[in-house]
Amino acid sequence: MIVVIGGTGKTGRRVAERLTGRGERVRAVSRSTSPRFDWDDASTWQAALAGAHAAYVTYYPDLALPGVPELIARFSATARAAGVHKAVLLSGRGEEGALASERALQASGLAWTIVRCNWFDQNFSESFFLEPVLSGVLSIPAGEAREPFVDADDIADVATAALLDPRHDGEVYELSGPRLLTFTEVARELSAATGREVRYEPVSHEEYVAELEREGLPADFADLFAMVLDGRNASVTDGVQRALGRPPRDFADFARRTAATGVWVPSTSERAAVPSLR
Template identity: 55%
Template sequence: MSSEQRTHGAPTTPDARTTLVIGGTGKTGRRVAERLTARGLPVRIGSRSAQPAFQWESPATWDAALDGVGAVYLTYYPDLGFPGAAETVGAFARTAVERGVRRLVLLSGRGEEGARRSEDAVRASGADLTVVRSSWFAQNFDEGMFVDSVRAGEIALPVGDSVEPFVDVEDIADVAVTALTDDRHIGRTYELSGPRLLSLTEVAAELTRAVGREVRYVPVTRDDFRAVLEGAGMPLDFLELIDLMTGGRNAHVVHGVEEALGRPARDFSAYARDAAARGTWKE
C-alpha cells in the first residue's frame, strides 16, 4: 500500500502488536496508555520502574522494551530541544525500525529549533511518523512544576505580559491515540494549542475563579528564576523553554486539535474547573 493510500484511505485496523508508551507514567503518556488500554489494545510502559525497564541514557535497555512492539508513542525527557536529544532519539528510532516497529508518534514542541533537529533525526529512521507539536501544557499548573505555586497563591515567572495558547493534555492524548491507530495521520505534523491566548495574569484570574481564592501572577527576573531552578536541582535549559513564551514565537493559536479530531480544542477555563473539582489545589 502506498503512502498516498495510507494517508488518505479508510482507517485501518490498529496493529495488534504492543504499543510502547515512553514516559507512560507522565502527563501525556499516562493518558495515552489509558486510552489504548480502554480500546483493548496491548500497551507496554517505557519507564525506569517498568518491567522491562527503559532508560534513555542506557541503550542496552531499548531492545527488551521494543520486543514485540509494533508502534511507539515517543516522548523524551527533559525536552527534545535540549543538547544531545536529537542524537539519542534518532538512535532509538533507528533501533525501533530495525526491530520491526512500523509506526512512531513523536511529541515535540512548538517553536523549538532544537526540537526540529530531533524531529528530523526520528524522521530519518524511515518509520511511519506523525509529529505532534505542543504548546505549553495547561497541566503544568496542577501536575507539573507550578502546582505548589498555585496552592500558595502566587505564580512567579520571568515572562512579563507575554501570552501563550495553553493546550490541555487531554487533547494531546486524544490526538496521539488517533495517530497511533489510524494510518490517515502518517506523515502529518499537527501543531496543537488551546483556543485562545492567555497572559499569566489571565491564567491567574482563571485559576482564582476555579479555586475560589486568590492566585496572583508575580513577574520576576530571569536571574531570580534561574536561582529557583538551581535550588530545585532542575536543568537550566528550562530557561530556554521560558524564553519561547517571552520571544513570542508561539503567540498565536493553531488548529491541530481540530484538524486531527474534528472538534475544537479544550479551553483553559474548562481545564481549571476540572482540576479544582478534583481537589488538586487544596491547601
C-alpha cells in the same frame, strides 16, 4: 503491541489509558518499569520495544536540549530493527532545537506523526506550577507574554488517533488551546476556579535560574522559557481540529474540572497564608 515511552507522564499516562480502553495491548515503560526504559541507557531500549508495532515517544526533560537529536536517531534505528513500524513523537512548538529531533525521526524509515505543543494546562496541576498555585503566587520570567495553553487530554487524544489510524502518517500537528492567555489571565482563571487568590508575579531571568537550581531542575529551562516566551507561539492553531474534527478544550474548563478534584486545596498552613475570594 504499542509501547508508550514515559508511560507515567502527563501525556503518556493518558495515551496508555486511551489505548487500553480501546482493547489495544500496551506496554507503558519508564526507568521504574519492567522492562525498563532509560534514555541514558541504550541497552534498555531493545527489551522495551520487543514485539511492538508502534510507539509513542516522549523525551524528558525536553526534546530541544543538546544531544537529543542523536538519541532520537539512535532510538529510531533500534525501533526499526526491533520491528516497530510507526512512531508518534511529542515535540515542542516553537523550539528550534526540537526540529532536529523531528528530522531524525522523519529520516529513520519509520512511519511517523509529529505532535507539537507548548505549555500544558496540566503544568498547573501535575507539574512544576502545582506548588505555586497552592501557595497563591506564580513566578516566572514571562512578562505579559500570551500563550495558547493546551490540555494534555487533547494531546493524548491526538496521539492516540495517530497511533491507531494510518491516515495520520506523515502529519505534523501543532496543537494549542482555543485562545491566548497571559499568566495574569491564567492566575485569574485559577482564582475563579479555586475561590482563592492566585496572582502572577513576574521575576527576572536571573531570579528564575536561582529558583530552578534550588529545586534541582536544569538551569537550561530558564533559557528555554525565555526562547518560547518571546512571542513565537502567540497564535492559536488548528491542529486539534484537523486531527480530531473538534475544537480544543479551553483553559477555563480545565481549571473548573481540576478544581473539583481537590488537587488545589492547600494544607492548613498554606490555606492560612492565601486570601479567600469567597
